[in-house]
Amino acid sequence: MSFWEKVTGSDLTREWQAFEARAAALPADHRAAWEQIRGQLLPHGDFSGRSLLPILDAALGLLEEAAADGQSSHEVLGDDIAGFCTALAGGEGTRTYRDRWREQLNRNVARKLGRLGG
Structure with a gap:
């Protein structure tokens, strides 16, 4: 991949x-x-989504293999697709981009208020 x-x-x-x-x-x-x-995993990505590409590729590959083997998606993924995606993203409590942005905003506001109050 080039810089451009x-x-x-x-x-x-x-x-x-x-x-x-x-x-x-x-x-x-x-x-x-x-x-x-795709909808469940996208919030776990970074701003560009580059960090999710290998995970999405593997998940799509799993669905392709299941289809080729004649298995239904339910047989492969089960009832809890959200839980499956949580496990792919790193487990319960994994931070999303919203969490990171919220933390950054809170730090910036606290720093500004600290300067004003001091």
Whole structure:
């Protein structure tokens, strides 16, 4: 990946398009599971989403293998897709980008109030 691709995110666009093309080839129940997985995992990514690409690739690969083996998405993922995604992201209590932004905002406000109050 070149510096320009990293700055502009054009490499990410290509990867997302490849993910979507792969997902479009899945059976309907696997596509629906992919949409849920994607929606559950995106908040755990960094600002660009680069940190999630290997995880999303593995999850999509799992769905592709299940479809090729004739298994339903329910057989592979179970009833709790949110729990499956939590486990993929690192477990319960894993920080999301919202948590990091909230902490940064709180630190900045506390620092500004400390300067004003002191």
